[in-house]
Amino acid sequence: MPTNGTRMAGPEIHATDPWTPGHPKKHVRHQLLSDDERAQLAKIAAIVRFEKGERIYNQGDRADAVFNIISGVVTAYRMLADGPPVMSFLYPGDLFGLTEEARYINTARATTPVIAYKMPLQSVQRILSSSASLDVQVIVKLCDELRQAQHHAVLLTQKRAVKRLAMFLELQEHLQIARNEPTSEIYLPMDRSSIADYLGITLPALSRAFRALVVKKMIATRGRHHVKVLDREAFKNIADA
């Protein structure tokens, strides 16, 4: 589940515009901002870099900025008292850094090298309150995020580990398609333990679920980060079932 972070428009990068990382006019799913509004927001954004594994902020930290990913993958997770964290994976175009009572509600860590726009919370709020259509944009994002959260809950109600994994792989594939990335292989930037946490199962159980799909010739793995769907029909049968 996306604990935080909101899917945005396009997959590519536009250096001066934190709100429309997509190609300026092509392949933009939601075109809800005027040039003027985008220009306003571009002014307050700074470009920041994080190396792989680096902490971006901690749960409970005083929130001072929201982030918008330019490139790379961010893992956001909420720590619980005992159990595994609740996680979400964020890709270019995703917004993250949502707050509750002025504090970050989760921890964000760069899963790959990450470049992102950093926008001071104060400035964002000022602009937000002076522009009604920006609000609409945010609402659209929140609805997207809500759908993802719901999808995660759907996934977690599945009882067999193989089905959770299949649903997860299908989701990743769909996200890749939405980002206009090559779709012959599914790319999984995060490590196995992150996936296990996301699926709500243990690492050994995840490993066995992978094996089960490989043995049945439904998928093939190349290294740790690449999966190819071999038997599409059988695969969809498990994932959608």
Next chain:
Amino acid sequence: MPTNGTRMAGPEIHATDPWTPGHPKKHVRHQLLSDDERAQLAKIAAIVRFEKGERIYNQGDRADAVFNIISGVVTAYRMLADGPPVMSFLYPGDLFGLTEEARYINTARATTPVIAYKMPLQSVQRILSSSASLDVQVIVKLCDELRQAQHHAVLLTQKRAVKRLAMFLELQEHLQIARNEPTSEIYLPMDRSSIADYLGITLPALSRAFRALVVKKMIATRGRHHVKVLDREAFKNIADA
């Protein structure tokens, strides 16, 4: 998880104002609407009644209105291909009827007799687009809902059924407190199978989880819809763990 529906301000009822069911000036958590805006919205709202068990709308129906509960409990659920539905329970003040591409994303059914405001989607959108501060109100609601969705995901990552149940009971208790209702007993208007679906376990497993808590003298049940916490410390120990 709340598949849909958004928590709003107060617990009580104000007959002419669909957006602030709470007492006009007291105990209102979010006071984000001007009198003018509330008056605008009151004009377009109709009061509708549903009897216990009645369907309010079906998943996939063309969406023509959003609802705001005045009294009663609504269960919203999304049907899946095979598995159990993903559900949410909605109480007075909750907004529901969110859409995806002009169609309802879930099915809503009255769990108890329900009275609600029904607001034509068109009118809501028109007013929304002409009022920036209403947008903010909606954003607050979406954030609330997102938190609930996250809480549901947290619950579903728990592996033992007793813990899921304890977390659920604790959540219901908190919602009751937020609604300023008596808190000596936890009231569960929905039936066991709805709870089981929400917890992602089967009905027998839920029954055993209840029994386990009763046998350990942590809770006592009165009829099907009332639960009392006897050993608060042990109970919180399981729920928060």
Next chain:
DNA sequence: GGTACTCTTTGACGGCGATCAAAAAAGAAA
């Protein structure tokens, strides 16, 4: 290229919950 580390896989075992089935309790209707 070699070494040390982390990440991942595999194995064995036990427990919890799913499943199937039937009994019991609660509610609804007559």
Next chain:
DNA sequence: TTTCTTTTTTGATCGCCGTCAAAGAGTACC
């Protein structure tokens, strides 16, 4: 009330996954 239906509980068995432990693969660093 009595009867019928629906909901909930209980029981028995099986399978999946959690747990603990160790071996293997991959990666980073020197």
